[in-house]
Amino acid sequence: MSSLRFATLTPENEAAQKCLASLVDKQFPHFHQNPESSINPVAAVVSAPRQSTHRAAQSKYQLNLSFHNQGHGLNGAWIIGKSGPKTAAIIDLPICSSRSRQLKAPQVCEIFIHPQSGVLILRNVNTFHSIIYLQADGNNDVELQYGDEHVLHMVTNHLRIGKLDYVLNISVDDERAYLTSRNDYMRRWSRDWENSLVQRYGCLSPLPRPTHVRIGNMITHQTISQGAFGVVRVGVDRRSGDIVGCKTIHCRRYRDVQTVNNEIDIASKVLPHTVGLTPLICSWCEHGQSPPCFQTPLEDVHLLMPYAPFSFDTTAWHEIPLATRLALFHQVLEGLRNLHAAGIMHRDISPRNLLVFSYQPPIAAICDFGKSKQGTKGIQTSLGPPAFLAPEVGRGEYTNSIDIFSLGLSMLATFKMWEWTGPLSNRDSHTRVLEHLASLQSRMPDGLGALLRSMLAWDSADRPTADQALADKAWGQIVVMGPGSEKESARETQSSGGGSGPGPSRTRTRLQRSGGPSPSASGGINKRIRRSDAPPPSRSETDLTQKRRSESSGAGMREKKSRTSDSRSLLSPPPA
Template sequence: MAAPASPPPPAPSLPDLIPNNLAESFSTHGIFATLRPYSPLAIANFSSVVDAIVAQPAKYAAVRQRIRLDAHHLLPIADTSSFAGAEESASSDATVPNTPEPTQLAWQGAFVFSYQDPPVHPQLGWIIGYGPKFPQYEGKPKPDVPLTVGPHFQELRLHNTTARLNIDKKSAVCTITPGHNDGTLRRGGMKVPFGTGFLDRPQEIISFGELDYRFEYVPADLSLHSAAVKAYICDALGAADSVNDLIAQTPSPNDRYIGDWRLVQPAGMGTDGEVVAAMRSKGDIVAIKDYWCKEQKDAWNALSKIDNYRSLQARVKSSYVQSLVDVLDEEKIRSAFHPPQHVYVCLQPLVLYDLDKLFKTWDNEPSNKPAEPILHQVLAQILLGIKDLHTAGFIHDDIKPSNIGILRVLPPHVVILDLDNAKDFSWIGALPSACLLTTHGNGGTIGYLAPEREGPQDELFGTGVDVWSAGCVAMEIFLRKPLQDLKRFNINPYRDLATFKHHRPTSGQLQTERTRQEAFVSGLSSSPGTIENLIGQMLAVDPNNRVTVDAALKHPLVAAGVLATQEEETRAKAQPGDKRAREEKDP
């Protein structure tokens, strides 16, 4: 008698597919955020985790619930569109084993965080590290999110607890905390200091050791999300009494509102007033600039700035320039007999970080400074923003590090800020290179003023002043030194001596500083083909000899930064899992 046929092998236990409808991800599965591998190395190690789930489903049952695969879930690494190339990776300079080949097949998907699937230790949060637990690390908790299951966790600079992701009990904001104070956890290429950090952006790049991931919130109805996160804090964290009213569906009477915008946190302080981050029920997030009006002239000045913003709003369409969204109670302000004490304008995008602050982090921790190709992208985006302004008929007239907002460092995205004093030259009909009269002691910032900006009275300046200022900024980005040390000499050396009313310097003092600067710039210009050479061309004293924005963008290193920026924008528009990306990959 023939032996009975053996049963067929069980089908591989694959994780679920990510729902096509992101709202379904939240409403059905409670998924509020995803962590998607961004670099090739991260993709390869993510794929190894999926392989382990398929091979040992019982051992990795808990991990399986925290992974979702894309519809096209097995692709060559070279065909993926969720990661930047090695030259853009936050960890691209590292030497680690098992660097994946472009043709290597890899599982495509993401780790997911769900209110319906709390971590093993809710008070600690979702532990992110390596897995499974190795014998030499007995007694330590297994990670809820294992970034690799291979033996190379030390070369990948991963800890058993590299980071912890949790929900703050008071504010209901998602937080991330490093497990060790050694720089193995980075956000946008910058080390996360030891302590709790708030994940307050819709998406950003987070690096765990040598692995780069894109963290992204899943869009969801705000009221539904408020109810879900409140239930999670009450049930999983057992903190019903500590839930702040701001996450309840009914706003708290203690919240501070301007119009229908709820103020969230201070975002900065300018010479005219405060900048505050704000949001409303639709989910919009803006920066609200509060102009303080003590006298009638302050109100007139604020209205003039609003008119400027309105012109910019109509004519400048740029990803690299902050723009006006709304002016609160504008009609009431314009018709008021007495000046209002405050004039509020809403701007997007909200920027909480600028280049000046970034410089300080580089100085305190030099290892945080990104690789040169990333810096080329930063300069390229500054120049693209300036070009968009000039094309629309505006001169910014105050380009400096604190007016370069940093939305993220990796991949870089910068925006030009503080446009309320931009100069509109479109109506003049003169050449852009010489269209506005010099003004002295009013406008711009010492240390970033082009020679012609405060030159002889009744002479003209033009778009070249922004190129000079950008050259000063580029010098600080790449050389980490200013063109002019303001602690040593806090006067514009190119200003017309006759225009000083008080504390007039001697002509010898001005000439000495000019000679020092010009000698340094001359040395930069003598090394062709380098970024230093471009900076030298941007800092030419004679505006007629100064490189134009268009020519600067064609410099090989800057052009490479422009191309990298365009490729990143293309990837962002076609993330895996969206409809267009799936259609493009369908045979």
């Protein structure tokens, strides 16, 4: 494994410098003879601060974080704490002697790599001392109590532990070498590292960069899209480290404010882990108020949601096995059933508003509730993209059956897009859509073509409800595939037109049979796994685990909630 150093921890104030110097001189006098030592004299480090006025430059020593020195904490975390005869074997970054009165308890904090996003996170594991992450929120400090975590999102991070100040500098000369070493390290601790979002989609920067900006609870990494409406970004939740997406909307007109208010109102009713619907994690305005205050005519409103790498519009469907495709269809149909059961019409369903969070396991959901409406009937005509609107929109009152039509058309578009020739309120245009469907029947699983035809019926009374569509026999082809099913997977890939290159089509599809629970992700997608041959958990780790279990029994912990398709428990009661 590469010995690449990726961070240094340097005492900044006099008290911290004396603690480390005393520890090194007494317990590690021959550290310079050990090439694997985590201790380095500051003078020997090229990247050390040169200005004599910089407090950290006065330190004799600094501590190195590298992948060569295996962490002894949970899932390979590096433990910072007090070193002594009984603790030297588990303290990876010793900052003072076990006899020091500056700190209580042997372990102070941990630095670890998030198993899904790959970002570095600081965790407080000490019940006596809080950790102050200085200027972590612009000019404001962030205090971490026992068990609290925070993403290390700056190149230079200033930390205060009790009366001791430190500078954690995160920097590498070769980012590719860092990625190789990080991946090697994480494979030892996380069985699912290769399937993590950051490994599959490469959506985040591996290390902090000056361009990363904190917006509310999010550390932004990249801009996905932008336009007159606003900006969509991807980043991480500053506390959990989970990958999240943020939609920033420019409210230039009163109509924009109404739309955003409506989206927040509807999306806030979606509980986490609701099958087929994208929840809203939180929302805030440019003044930092949550919910947004809308105090100025021109206002940016931020909506934080789980990150989805694809939509039905951007997915490479020719690479997706038919069983996986059916499972994704089934999930968004369940989402529509849940929405309709709560008395809500979506009115803006199209491929771009159907998100794909994962292929294995298949996870998809409906998003964007800006044009949704409480009720089962409507007359507004300025809705979704004209190419996906039901024929009756614009002819007077319509029902929530327009969502069934739009969803069926969005599913059809995944097989092959058609050239739009005009509003589907025109009978000839509608007939051409049905002819297009008929031409693709041979590419579809048995029964799906007939189901889509019923969903695309000209007369809304002839369309099935979401419940009726979910009961269709076409979903019986969502099969369970276990070990040794490569032959079946290859057959499905071939029938769906997929190639032999790497991608979703090369993976096994493990789905649920029709009539059972929804084919969906487990609630433990971000579960952290300990190696079977790893060191046993320390006392502070055990205490921290017990605290988390206690917290997870509350309603606020979304990792412990099971996914459900019972619409009665999915949404808050509609307003009176």
